[in-house]
Amino acid sequence: MEGTYDCILKWPFNHKITFCLLDQSGQNRHVIDSCRPDTRSNSFQRPRSEMNVAFGIPKFFSLPMVQQDNNNYVRDDTMFIKVIVDFDDLPEVILPYILNLNPGLPHHVQQYYIKQEIKRRQDAANVSASSPAVISINGCA
Known part of the structure; x- marks a missing residue:
């Protein structure tokens, strides 16, 4: 409009x-x-x-x-x-x-929380991607 x-x-x-x-x-x-x-x-x-x-x-x-x-x-x-x-x-x-998210929060606060959540998820993905793989053979690691 x-x-x-x-x-x-x-x-x-x-x-x-x-x-x-x-x-x-x-x-x-x-x-x-x-x-x-x-x-x-x-x-x-x-x-x-x-x-x-x-x-x-x-x-x-x-x-x-x-x-x-x-x-x-x-x-x-x-x-x-x-x-x-x-x-x-x-x-x-x-x-x-x-x-x-609470829609009553000011827009800049919502944006802050969204950016923090994206960073948290990226950090978690990076940690799991960099963890060494453990291969188990006959139940022994």
Whole structure:
């Protein structure tokens, strides 16, 4: 949609977008799907009128599943969809962690926690990759 800051934004819009339908049952079975915009599409060009052509992920979550009684995604006629615009090319494996961050935290605090978690995971991967392999023959190491 047309906005106040369009004149200072970079066009066409080309950042990865992730849609997250939040599981309200506490089981963390969130529905997550990501896509990269087609920068040739009018949807991602600078708006020249009030609104560009709409964009979405057609098979993100089926309407009959949302309409089912007692589904995990609608409680008290309310569902939560979180949209993440990825300006930093975050790894896919970090998305569940991001979903569990308190959305009330200031953005810079969330970014700090995300960077710390990525570093923690990279450090853990480096430690396991550098550990010497132990080969066992007949139960003896």
